Amino acid sequence: xxxxxxxxxxxxxxxxxxxxxxxxxxxxxxxxxxxxxxxxxxxxxxxxxxxxxxxxxxxxxxxxxxxxxxxxxxxxxxxxxxxxxxxxxxxxxxxxxxxx
Amino acid sequence: xxxxxxxxxxxxxxxxxxxxxxxxxxxxxxxxxxxxxxxxxxxxxxxxxxxxxxxxxxxxxxxxxxxxxxxxxxxxxxxxxxxxxxxxxxxxxxxxxxxx
DNA sequence: TCAGGTACTAACAAAAAAGTTAGAAATGCG
DNA sequence: CGCATTTCTAACTTTTTTGTTAGTACCTGA
Numbered sequence: 001x002x003x004x005x006x007x008x009x010x011x012x013x014x015x016x017x018x019x020x021x022x023x024x025x026x027x028x029x030x031x032x033x034x035x036x037x038x039x040x041x042x043x044x045x046x047x048x049x050x051x052x053x054x055x056x057x058x059x060x061x062x063x064x065x066x067x068x069x070x071x072x073x074x075x076x077x078x079x080x081x082x083x084x085x086x087x088x089x090x091x092x093x094x095x096x097x098x099x100x
Numbered sequence: 101x102x103x104x105x106x107x108x109x110x111x112x113x114x115x116x117x118x119x120x121x122x123x124x125x126x127x128x129x130x131x132x133x134x135x136x137x138x139x140x141x142x143x144x145x146x147x148x149x150x151x152x153x154x155x156x157x158x159x160x161x162x163x164x165x166x167x168x169x170x171x172x173x174x175x176x177x178x179x180x181x182x183x184x185x186x187x188x189x190x191x192x193x194x195x196x197x198x199x200x
Numbered sequence: 201t202c203a204g205g206t207a208c209t210a211a212c213a214a215a216a217a218a219g220t221t222a223g224a225a226a227t228g229c230g
Numbered sequence: 231c232g233c234a235t236t237t238c239t240a241a242c243t244t245t246t247t248t249g250t251t252a253g254t255a256c257c258t259g260a
Contacts, residue, residue: 094103
């Protein structure tokens with residue numbers, strides 16, 4: 001459990017993984033648009049950590065303007081069941097709650 | 101997903117839930133012994149938040165010295181699948197890692 | 201009488217995470 | 231030429247989280 005916690009903790013990581021699971025590859029800018037409220041610093045930061053932990057792949061296309069795509073790695077895909085369960089659990093239980 | 105994140109994020113929460121899942125009810129002091137490295141402040145703090153979010157129950161026995169037991173609530177028990185998956189995933193993937 | 205055990209609480213300090221703002225590189229296009 | 235586009239970087243500040251230390255309440259049993 002400790003390892004899972006260390007790799008998945010971070011305010012946006014599960015959301016990022018969830019979006020990549022749903023959408024396949026996403027560009028930096030697409031992620032930024034989906035992750036409402038995230039700052040660029042945090043987005044880069046979380047992506048870097050996820051990449052370092054081997055959960056996502058970063059594919060940079062040598063173009064101008066730059067195009068960088070992110071997608072789940074094989075290791076990241078093994079989180080699929082967990083991500084889906086969490087998402088469903090949240091949907092079921094997020095009823096009478098005031099957002100913090 | 102956002103709700104799940106908001107309720108489960110916290111350095112010790114998943115560990116606490118995991119121990120309660122494995123052991124049923126646990127006393128404050130038992131939790132403290134299992135959660136190696138936690139401070140009393142954090143333990144209380146995380147327990148309070150978990151209780152507030154309805155994931156655990158706090159049962160205080162009116163004795164001296166005091167005895168307080170914590171256990172998963174019905175809502176907390178619905179996290180069982182997720183907790184088990186995460187734990188298994190961690191075990192499988194925590195191979196070549198240096199603890200931060 | 202008085203130390204012992206248990207589950208906390210409070211006040212302050214340190215550390216970590218997150219927000220903010222400014223800007224860089226590279227090239228196509230008008 | 232100079233502006234727009236896209237993906238970042240860096241420096242600095244603020245906020246949040248965590249650590250530390252000290253102490254409380256209560257009954258029991260020696």
